Amino acid sequence: MQKDENLPLLRQVMLLINLALCAFVSAVFVLTPLRAARRGEGVHFLQGLGSLPAAPWSVAFAALGFAAFVAVDLAYRRGKLGSGRVAFWLEPGMAIIIILALHLDYNGLLLLAVVDLVDSLHDRGRMLFLGAMTSLYLLTSLDVLQSGLGMVSALDYLAYYEGQPRQLMQTAIGLLSALNLILFIGYMVILVGRRTEENAAIRRLNGELARANDKLSVLNSQLKDYAAQSERMAETRERNRLAREIHDTLGHALTGITAGADACIEMMDISPDMARKQMELIAKTARAGMNEVRRSVSALRPDALERFQLSEALAKLCGEMQQTSHAEIRLDIQPADMRLSQDEEDAVYRIVQESVTNAIRHGHATEIDVSLSCQERRMAIVVQDNGIGCAKIEQGFGLRHMRERLRLLGGSLRVNGTNGFRIEASIPLRWGDEI
Amino acid sequence: MRQGIKRLAAGVLLSAVVLAATAFGASRETVLTVGVVAGSYWDAPTGNCYAVMDAAIARFEQAHPNVRVEYTSGILKRDYSEWLADQFLLGREPDVFLVLPEDFGMLAELGALQPLDSLLENDSAVSTGDFYDAARQSGEAGGVQYALPYECVPTLMFVNKTLLEAEGIPVPDNDWTWDDFYKICAQVTRDTDGDGTADQFGSYGYTWRDALASNGAALFDENGSSCLIAEPACVEAVEFAQRLEELYTDCDITARSFDEGHVAFRPFLFSDYRTYQPYPWRIKRYSDFEWDCIQMPGGPSGTGRSELSTVLAAISSRSSQQALTWELLKELTCSDETQAMLYTDSHSVSALRRVTQSPQTQQILRQDTPGESQLGLEILPDTMEQAVAAPHFRAYDQALLLAESLVATAMEDDHNLSLQLQRVQRELNEYLQN
Structure with missing residues (x-):
């Protein structure tokens, strides 16, 4: 946490140093010609220069640029620039205006812009930004560019002064520039250090998460075993x-x-x-x-039949099966209310349940048609699916169970596995509950 | 709906402001500033030193309504360089200004002057051929024309006609040579009153630099990077000056001896000639003898005769009114009216061939010149054509001072002048390269 306080402090100190440097260089650019003109040494001063110095008022651009630079930075920090993308153009732009107004003599402002903005960039954006700023920094450091643009260096201005004052001023500019550079390097070192720590913390957390996952999967399998065991016990x-x-x-x-x-x-x-x-x-x-x-x-009795009528229970059953298996199950009951006795309802329910389950489990069917119809006191249950079917039907527990249930009721069962799987059950109805 | 009205109102307001600003900008007059020297650069007394400038400005303002031209008056020649430098330092330099010969090198090198090449090319009314070469070259640096000649003054040879007549020597022709010059000097330098010391002299003020200019030799190369004093033409010139000097060993020649009529020849600025030739100046200064001016004597290797001194006019490279300033510069340097006024209201010479050779100018010169004076259309154009431009690199003034003292020392030594000059050249080269 302490580092989070250090970085803004460093940035503010850098801002102050840059302000001081820009003000100092500006003062040199304004006061030196004024002094030379007042003392009648204009020709002598001009003789020492390589090209015509810019008019003193042009330094006003540097002052305005600096004010705009600080304003953009403030607005950016307070989040008033929307996504903040504008700041990445505006701040270096302002810095360049100031650098040009100060005859390319001081380009440390680009470092300040980097310090101001680099923290909120990541990956490719950061590399691009740093690359652009480095190129700008190198470009503005070129003496060739300075003389090419006909700009007069502050050193040439300082050459107008005699020995000691000149040395003092040169030392001041050199010291402040060096300090700015040192602060910049310090800032970057702290920033990189903080990033490294953050990465290490993330890696640690990831490891912990993986371990917790392992534990959880062990617990999960134990829970499954327990569930199976308790099922067997219930049985x-x-x-x-x-x-x-x-x-x-x-x-x-x-x-x-x-x-x-x-x-x-x-x-x-x-x-x-x-x-x-x-x-x-x-x-x-x-x-x-x-x-x-x-x-x-x-x-x-099955739960559903306790609570619903057969048709509703079947609809619910099919609905649930459809949901769990994603097979399309079409239920067709005619007539809807068939007034069956309890054991008949049970048998019908179980037969439909078993057939649909078989169709999904063994036949891998995606479409199942279930139809219940009554004709001449006989009930017909037909379950047709579009599954893989089977050429030779093996009498499993399910089918045998169905046959037994039907025999108890005096009904019959026919199965056919050549075209999907088809079960046809027929139950004679008793109308009433006398035995 | 309300939003729409607001937007409309804002739009109307904005366009009104833009219109008003445009109208205001259009109606406001443009102000151009000019840098002018008070008095003559060659210290020739004149009446109203701003007469030529004022007339030019009046013509310019008339041709360009809404443009006002201003200048600061009272800046003397000795203050002008400093004033101009200060204005440049303060960013308040005039749009168009006169450039003294000694400042041209520095200003051109600093980039303070607007290059005129493209303007000259694109303007069919002006061509560099309108000007005498030497005058135009004075405004050229590194092959770029930075300034145009405003006025110039050639050097002529003043002849004491009375003295020559008394010695039975005719006034030399305009195409006389060093030999003629030396012969006459040797002939007239003698003791007239028999007191044992010479009291009549051939020449006064003729230096090795005059000889250099008339022998086609240059002290420095064009961009001031090396000294050429050990070149044969230079050595010849310095030798001639040395020979002439030897005629006056142990003689004390002063300006006074010349004024009193004891000297036959003296190099003389055209402006001085123009000042003293007409009445009443003529009577005031040289009342004891008849005098006239001819061209400087020509050396064996050169076609030129004398160094031309040129005051230039230039445009500030930072001026925001490039088109107008060019028009104003043309009014000052290329307009027949302005340049012709140099002959009536100033004592300098126009660098425009067509003005200097015009019948009107000839007429004016004749009116001012009494009797059988030679000066007129015959000699002035020739002098201008045969003049050479002084070099004008940045360190020229300092280098020239050094060269003068070094060459003077070399000339005092009788032995092997050529060797001595080689030493001078080495020293000057060292100076120039630092």
């Missing part, structure tokens, strides 16, 4: 629950029915009335068991 838990349910409901009912039936067989010959009562009891137990099973099954 096991669910199996256990199912086993319990079956044991508690079906097992219980079937045990009751078996026992009741055995009793019935025994009682049939002794007391047909008792047997009839016993049969009624068995039927009641079976019904209760049936209800128990229903309750269990309803606890296992």
Whole structure:
């Protein structure tokens, strides 16, 4: 932070030195001819010069130029020049006006312009700017140019004065110029140093970031393992629950029915009335068991069917699948409300879910047509995709599961893998829930 | 809508300001300044020293309405160089100014003078051939014409006719030579009253430099980089001056002896001739004898006769009115009216051939010249044609001073003048190259 305060201070000191130098050289250019003229030594003074000196008032350009230079710099620092690009033309421009007005005798102002502007440039822009300014600096340092333009050097003016005052003035100009140069070099050294530190800090931060990333990816894989593990655990838990349910409901009912039936067989010959009562009891137990099973099954129903009608649930399913797979899934249900029983709805939902999943997973389909239709108390489910299909159909778990579900409902399944993959399922409808 | 009205108003205001500024600028008169020397450069007394300049300015102002020409009066010849230098230093130099011969080298080298070559080329009314060569060359440096001759004065040989008549010698022709000059000088230099010392002399004030000019020799080369005093033509001239000097060994010749009529020849500026020839000056100064002027005697190797002294006029290189200043410069240097006035209101000679050779000028000169004087159209144009321009590099004045003292020392030594002059040349070369 301390360096950030040092740089503006250096810049301000440089500005003051430049002001002092320009004022001093200007004074030499104005006062020397005036002095020579007042003392009647004009011819003597002119004799010592190589070319006609510019009129003293031309130094006013230097004063105006300097004021403009400082104004541009202030406006630039306060951000009033928009993008600030103007400053890169204006400041060197002003510097050149001053340098020309001062007969190319002092070009340290270009260094000041560099110090003022270089900080806000980067890469190619900075190289271009520094290159241009270096060329200008070299160009304005040429004595040949000075004499070529017919400009009289301040040294020639100083030659008019005698020994000691001349030496003093030359020393002053030399010292201030050298100081300006030293400050410039100091500024650049500090600036480069600061840039190097900044780069090192950036590299350090990058390293830390990479390490953090590595850690994060390790954590991520651990988290995946954990998720898989917890999924397996949930599966096991669910199996256990199912086993319990079956044991508690079906097992219980079937045990009751078996026992009741055995009793019935025994009682049939002794007391047909008792047997009839016993049969009624068995039927009641079976019904209760049936209800128990229903309750269990309803606890296992897919989430969507719990909350929506089948058509809505299917639409949601297809919508989600479409979103996750980017395959286009067209759903066509006729009629929209089919009043199916719960197990039929479950079967339809599962079949559609399995078919679409297969089409996407194995067939890599991009277009899937799902159509549900009812005709003569039979429901037809057709899922056609444009995937790769398969010539020889292997009976996997999915297909077998589907067939089993359909068999339970008295339906049938046909598959064809020659043109994409086509599943046709047919379910006889019961209208109502009597079993 | 409001924005539109505002813009329109701003536009109207701006154009009004521009129009007003243009109208004001057009109606305002341009002021040109001229740098003028008070009195004659050759110290010849004149009546109104600004008469020629005033008339020229009046003509110029009449031809250019809205232009006013100003000058600072009262700057004497001895102050003029310093005044001009000071004005240049202060950035207030006049647009057009007279340039004294001794300042021309410095001003041209400094770049203070506007080069005139392109102006001369593009102006069909003026050509460098209008001027006598020597006069034009005075305004030329490094092959560039920086100034045009405003007025000039050649050197002539003053002849004491009374003295020559008493000695039975006819007044020499205009194309006389060193030999004629030397013979007459040797003949008239003698003791007339028998007191043992010579009291009548051949010449007064004729120096090796006069001999140099009449022998086609130059002391320095054109750009002042080397000295040529050891060249054969120079050595010849210095030898002649030395021989002439030997005639007057142990004699004390002063200007007074000349004024009293004891000297036959004396180099004389044309302006002095013009001053003293007419009545009443003629009576006042040289009442005891009849006199006249002829050309300087010619040397064996040269065609020129004398050095021409020329006051030039030039344009400041920093003047903002290049076209007008050129017109003004032409009015001063190339206008027949202005140049003709040099013969009526000044004592100098016009560098324009057509003015100096015109019947009017001849008429004026005749009116001023009494009796059978030779001066007139016959000798003045010849003198001007045969004159040579003095060199005018920057260090010329200093180098000339040094050369005069060195050559004078060399001439005192009787042995091998040529060798002595070679030493002088070496020393002067050293000076010039530093």
